[in-house]
């Protein structure tokens with residue numbers, strides 16, 4: 001049996017829609033695989049009641065199919081689905097690493113990115129790879145049509161997950177078809193600033209580069225209390241705040257010393273609008289890890 005832990009991820013980071021992603025230290029999914037004549041899936045853990053065990057409908061089933069690697073697969077969910085924290089991607093990335101090893105397929109982590117993205121196509125309609133790339137490679141990743149660029153990073157963050165559900169498929173439906181040139185120029189500048197910040201592990205530069213006036217404003221409408229939570233995090237010292245992935249998770253970047261007050265402020269702000277939430281105080285961290293038993 002092989003076991004893989006794959007982390008939650010936060011995609012977009014505001015200015016890098018469908019391009020940027022980071023691996024988070026916590027939470028994570030754990031996937032166990034054993035060879036079998038045909039694929040079966042069992043799901044336990046956070047939000048497992050909302051996750052299909054049918055291989056045709058689960059992201060790990062798509063990965064097993066893509067690698068021609070039938071297996072008995074057990075998923076222990078640490079990352080709740082429809083969270084904006086790359087829940088579907090965490091399972092897919094873990095399964096890709098586990099099944100690649102189980103069947104000696106010899107694919108590199110980068111070669112597994114399009115394989116794991118097959119799972120994302122299954123649930124959101126598009127094989128966007130901005131969650132599976134950091135889940136596989138760790139750190140900060142830049143996904144383009146030409147491939148993936150990765151840098152290790154360890155920027156402190158708070159990821160606050162409200163007790164709301166926003167499906168990535170629905171949140172992709174509000175993305176505008178086009179944008180004014182001045183907004184595009186501003187966003188490119190911010191994305192460049194953020195990238196430099198990641199290479200320097202500089203929370204001030206990363207936070208400064210997170211603003212996006214094109215996609216994020218449309219999505220914040222889907223997250224009750226977002227403006228209040230964002231302001232509370234900024235007041236508590238966050239250097240930047242944005243929607244995590246497609247939401248409803250909210251990501252704050254910060255200095256380590258400010259993590260605890262920011263986490264408290266975000267939870268209190270959701271609470272003020274009657275929504276329970278949980279805040280993960282973590283850092284940008286490593287990608288999927290394989291354990292042989």
Ligand SMILES: Nc1ncnc2c1ncn2[C@@H]1O[C@H](COP(=O)(O)OP(=O)(O)O)[C@@H](O)[C@H]1O
Nearest residue numbers: 051058059081082083084086087088091123168
């Ligand atoms: N292994 C899996 N883990 C999580 N969600 C899955 C999995 N397989 C299929 N799904 C489905 O994918 C959807 C969640 O994915 P998505 O909307 O992208 O949320 P997230 O932002 O958390 O990844 C849910 O409808 C869920 O049932």
Ligand SMILES: N[C@@H](CCOP(=O)(O)O)C(=O)O
Nearest residue numbers: 011018084085086168245246
């Ligand atoms: N780029 C995608 C990322 C979706 O991330 P998720 O964690 O919400 O699945 C998008 O913004 O649609």
